Amino acid sequence: MLHACRALLTVAAAVASKSWWETIAMTPSAPASTDPRIAQVIRRHGARADALIEVLHQVQELHGYLAPEVLREVATGMGLPLSRVHGVASFYHLFRLEPPTAHRCAVCLGTACYVKGGAQVAARIEQRLGVRLDDAAGDGVWALQHVSCLGACGQAPVLVVDGELMTRLSVDPPEALDARLEAAGLPQRTTT
Amino acid sequence: MPVTPQLRCCDASGCRSAGGQALRRALEEARDAAGLTAEALAIKPVGCLRLCGSGPLVACDGPGPSQLFGGVAPEHAGALIAASVAANDGSAAVSDDPLAAHRLDLSDPFFALQQPVVLEGCGQVNPESIDDAIAFGTYAQLHRVLQELTPEQVRDEVRRSGLRGRGGAGYPTGLKWDTVALQPPGPRYVVCNADEGDPGAFMDRSVLESDPHRLIEGMAIAAYAVGAERGFVYVRAEYPLAIERLRLALQQARSRHLLGNHIDGTSFNLRLEVRVGAGAYVCGEETALLLSIQGQRGMPQPRPPFPAQSGLWGAPTLINNVETFTAVPAILRQGGHWYAGIGTEHSKGTKVFALSGAVVNTGLVEVPMGTPLRTVVEVIGGGVPDGSPIKAVQTGGPSGGCIPAERLDTPVDYESLLELGSMMGSGGMVVMGASTSMPEVARHFMGFSVNESCGKCVPCRAGTVQLAQLLDRFVEHRATPADMERLDALCQMVKVTSLCGLGQSAPNPVLSTLRWFRHEYEAACREPAACVAAGGVER
Amino acid sequence: MSVVTLTVNGQDVAVPAGASLLEATRAAEANVPTLCHLEGLTPVSACRLCLVEVEGSSKLLPACSTAAAEGMVVHTHTPRLREYRRMTVELIFAEGNHVCAVCVANTHCELQDMAVTVGMDHSRFPYQYPQRLVDATHPQFTLDHNRCILCTRCVRVCDEIEGAHVWDIGSRGGQCHIVAGLDEPWGQVQACTSCGKCVDVCPTGALFRNSDTTAEKQPNTTLPALLRTAREQRRWHNQ
Numbered sequence A: 001m002l003h004a005c006r007a008l009l010t011v012a013a014a015v016a017s018k019s020w021w022e023t024i025a026m027t028p029s030a031p032a033s034t035d036p037r038i039a040q041v042i043r044r045h046g047a048r049a050d051a052l053i054e055v056l057h058q059v060q061e062l063h064g065y066l067a068p069e070v071l072r073e074v075a076t077g078m079g080l081p082l083s084r085v086h087g088v089a090s091f092y093h094l095f096r097l098e099p100p101t102a103h104r105c106a107v108c109l110g111t112a113c114y115v116k117g118g119a120q121v122a123a124r125i126e127q128r129l130g131v132r133l134d135d136a137a138g139d140g141v142w143a144l145q146h147v148s149c150l151g152a153c154g155q156a157p158v159l160v161v162d163g164e165l166m167t168r169l170s171v172d173p174p175e176a177l178d179a180r181l182e183a184a185g186l187p188q189r190t191t192t
Numbered sequence B: 001m002p003v004t005p006q007l008r009c010c011d012a013s014g015c016r017s018a019g020g021q022a023l024r025r026a027l028e029e030a031r032d033a034a035g036l037t038a039e040a041l042a043i044k045p046v047g048c049l050r051l052c053g054s055g056p057l058v059a060c061d062g063p064g065p066s067q068l069f070g071g072v073a074p075e076h077a078g079a080l081i082a083a084s085v086a087a088n089d090g091s092a093a094v095s096d097d098p099l100a101a102h103r104l105d106l107s108d109p110f111f112a113l114q115q116p117v118v119l120e121g122c123g124q125v126n127p128e129s130i131d132d133a134i135a136f137g138t139y140a141q142l143h144r145v146l147q148e149l150t151p152e153q154v155r156d157e158v159r160r161s162g163l164r165g166r167g168g169a170g171y172p173t174g175l176k177w178d179t180v181a182l183q184p185p186g187p188r189y190v191v192c193n194a195d196e197g198d199p200g201a202f203m204d205r206s207v208l209e210s211d212p213h214r215l216i217e218g219m220a221i222a223a224y225a226v227g228a229e230r231g232f233v234y235v236r237a238e239y240p241l242a243i244e245r246l247r248l249a250l251q252q253a254r255s256r257h258l259l260g261n262h263i264d265g266t267s268f269n270l271r272l273e274v275r276v277g278a279g280a281y282v283c284g285e286e287t288a289l290l291l292s293i294q295g296q297r298g299m300p301q302p303r304p305p306f307p308a309q310s311g312l313w314g315a316p317t318l319i320n321n322v323e324t325f326t327a328v329p330a331i332l333r334q335g336g337h338w339y340a341g342i343g344t345e346h347s348k349g350t351k352v353f354a355l356s357g358a359v360v361n362t363g364l365v366e367v368p369m370g371t372p373l374r375t376v377v378e379v380i381g382g383g384v385p386d387g388s389p390i391k392a393v394q395t396g397g398p399s400g401g402c403i404p405a406e407r408l409d410t411p412v413d414y415e416s417l418l419e420l421g422s423m424m425g426s427g428g429m430v431v432m433g434a435s436t437s438m439p440e441v442a443r444h445f446m447g448f449s450v451n452e453s454c455g456k457c458v459p460c461r462a463g464t465v466q467l468a469q470l471l472d473r474f475v476e477h478r479a480t481p482a483d484m485e486r487l488d489a490l491c492q493m494v495k496v497t498s499l500c501g502l503g504q505s506a507p508n509p510v511l512s513t514l515r516w517f518r519h520e521y522e523a524a525c526r527e528p529a530a531c532v533a534a535g536g537v538e539r
Numbered sequence C: 001m002s003v004v005t006l007t008v009n010g011q012d013v014a015v016p017a018g019a020s021l022l023e024a025t026r027a028a029e030a031n032v033p034t035l036c037h038l039e040g041l042t043p044v045s046a047c048r049l050c051l052v053e054v055e056g057s058s059k060l061l062p063a064c065s066t067a068a069a070e071g072m073v074v075h076t077h078t079p080r081l082r083e084y085r086r087m088t089v090e091l092i093f094a095e096g097n098h099v100c101a102v103c104v105a106n107t108h109c110e111l112q113d114m115a116v117t118v119g120m121d122h123s124r125f126p127y128q129y130p131q132r133l134v135d136a137t138h139p140q141f142t143l144d145h146n147r148c149i150l151c152t153r154c155v156r157v158c159d160e161i162e163g164a165h166v167w168d169i170g171s172r173g174g175q176c177h178i179v180a181g182l183d184e185p186w187g188q189v190q191a192c193t194s195c196g197k198c199v200d201v202c203p204t205g206a207l208f209r210n211s212d213t214t215a216e217k218q219p220n221t222t223l224p225a226l227l228r229t230a231r232e233q234r235r236w237h238n239q
């Protein structure tokens, strides 16, 4: 009876066939390896709970993203509950919980850029790279995300490619945009 | 001000991204090549020279009036050096001026109508040099305040100025300072809100990148006035250059004993720290910001208690916007009465706006409160680039609304904008041309709110999602009269029942476009005639 | 003890100073609906169902977290408040997957009761049918995210009363969900003491005992208040 009921619930909810915890297979007590630099970062902040965001910034800088074992080390080192650390790390847009792709573009869709054709820039890049906007996995090498204003609205529309700000992109004609994207090193993955 | 010949090169992030740094290097080389020393012709990195859209900008000072050049490339360096030499030895301008196309007219309304108060030092001082800031007069008011005035006298002056918070809500600053100061004895904090999340706003970024010492001075005066010994500047992580300059400025101020213990030989102590956000618009909301400073999720909390009563670690906390703090030194120098003499009856002083969108002159504008919107966007901004009429001006970011062309004569002040269903917000002004579809704009903003909702309260978390889907139906021309009714009812509900300002103002872009451009919604219905008949929203 | 007096729906009531508006409305038997609030836990004012009108205030105020003040004139069931409450419940139903017929909490669900209270029988807003998961890894309990309304009672009771802080909220906006540990399977989170308090206070069928099947869940929402009184006033349930 119990199992039948549980199965029913699962079906009713249209849950994906494989449970997510099977795919992340994590051993809770034994982290793969500890990174002494994390302890150092924490020590520098005196392990104060209010330094959590600063610590996460610095740890992300070291590791490129915040893997579960890394968050566990932070939590242990700072004496904070695991769920609190995960809650904070997953709240802020700039913390990455998945490994980033080698190359990243961030297109601004803030109002000024939107008015100046930011959405067309995004669409063109999606097409060029063959990736979906805000899919962090991208094509494994390139990913495209959106940001909402970089404070460079005077030069809208703007785009960041691997940390470099590109401004005053023109979306008309599309070939001009393609040339700028080409120059920025964005590969042409799909045929138009 | 300066008589020594110098070239001021904008080194704020806007001009940097347009090649400002390469230009400055080229200028230095050209100066050396011309056999001039740094004393004979100083080349100084400065903050924002206002007309960001025409960067990189260089200003040339000499005995005569300053000249401004825009869109200059490194190959123009030689000509620029020659022009500045010519300006200084009084020789006539060359007949075929190679810089003719790059000369910007400083008597153009864009510059002439500005009244710099907050931006006084912006574009004048080297943001990375405390000596330059001090030579410009920064920290003089802190010194005077500490030596001559009591905290009450400082607060009186600020109250007299009529200054209202520049972060959006326009709360009277003097009153807020009093509230914090008059709490029972114990520790207090000052916090500067530099989270500037409204898309289309870059005033605070420019202040931080251009004149960070002025902000520090303002915060120190505020800390003295309310009795705080510790403070934070919460800056969004998207502003790396601002963070770098602010950190440098704080370090310089500490080494000059303008921060720390026994400042200026008095018993006043102040420790200021930078806290960097991590990408969350809602952290601009004050209770969320305070939680974020304490290392937590930025989820707003019900007020009361207000931060002024119970903020960081439960202590009374003064939280003000960058521009609010930055206006303070000038107010103390010139007097509250002077400041109150600028602007309108209920909105005193000047306000900085960031002009962008479909407008000729994009950049930073500081004008007296009460300046008609038309003056700002058409005279100062120069209107739409192709000369077509302006359709609407968006103010207040995702919390604000679109003001239609026929209301452009409205004076810009807190109350007038509210009356039009928009709001002052932090000062972003995005001009929209004829081709912009209003339901699409509303959908754009709703998408922003869906993305930035913290998820705490039901109306904002679930309501904005439903609103965005409703707007999709209009954008895709499949809306029905029932959708029109639902849109109106849900906007009202989300507006009045949400916990914080984000949810409470998320419907504003929809409500304002429904009010002024209702026909576009009607036309976007599957059967437009049916939607017109349905009515629903009263004007 | 000092007392404040106020008017709720025309009726005068007196409550101890420091009491919430909610307590005042209860003294007047006004039946203000609540979902996220639970006696004994810190109020968060997230569900917005307890909003009331107070004369002289331009904003609606959440009764659960607003202090009752001398002379307040409170209205708890004006037409617009009724309408907003109904819409709130509609939004909650449309947001998750609430299939009462197969739910452990059927007939013992605060959300179901709320729908009846506010007179909501269907949602005007499209059901979102989100893809959500069920965590059945704990030996005794299950968390079905489909029925979670994000009231955060479980988070607060685990942190404030049990002191284990197993739960927190992950992500934000519409993606918000309750997380155990580092968003791990509940059964793997060693901090959990299996005390069952979160299950007891959950207003819906999101958290339940594995031994309960359809309509068998018996919540116990009085625990937090009892334990808090014991801890703070040294007065226990049997005293």
Ligand SMILES: Cc1cc2nc3c(=O)[nH]c(=O)nc-3n(C[C@H](O)[C@H](O)[C@H](O)COP(=O)(O)O)c2cc1C
Pocket (backbone or CB within 6 Å): B164, B165, B166, B167, B168, B169, B170, B171, B173, B193, B194, B195, B196, B197, B198, B281, B282, B283, B284, B285, B286, B287, B319, B320, B321, B322, B324, B426, B500, B501, B502
């Ligand atoms: C969603 C939201 C975002 C906000 N963002 C900002 C911001 O980016 N900068 C700011 O100064 N104030 C912002 N505010 C206003 C602050 O809550 C607060 O009112 C302000 O910082 C107070 O400073 P002031 O009195 O100097 O304006 C925001 C408010 C809300 C509700």
Ligand code: SF4
Pocket (backbone or CB within 6 Å): B282, B299, B300, B452, B453, B454, B455, B456, B457, B458, B460, B461, B498, B499, B500, B501, B502, B503, B504
């Ligand atoms: S209104 Fe939105 S952002 Fe504000 S508390 Fe509610 S969910 Fe969070």
Ligand code: SF4
Pocket (backbone or CB within 6 Å): C147, C148, C149, C150, C151, C152, C153, C154, C155, C178, C198, C201, C202, C203, C204, C206, C207
């Ligand atoms: S699991 Fe239950 S108690 Fe926890 S937030 Fe969801 S509905 Fe509330």
Ligand code: FES
Pocket (backbone or CB within 6 Å): A108, A109, A110, A111, A112, A113, A114, A148, A149, A150, A151, A152, A153, A156, A157, A158, B199, B200, B201
């Ligand atoms: S809107 Fe794109 S930079 Fe501001």
Ligand code: FES
Pocket (backbone or CB within 6 Å): C033, C034, C035, C036, C037, C044, C045, C046, C047, C048, C049, C050, C051, C062, C063, C064, C065
């Ligand atoms: S009970 Fe007050 S907001 Fe939920």
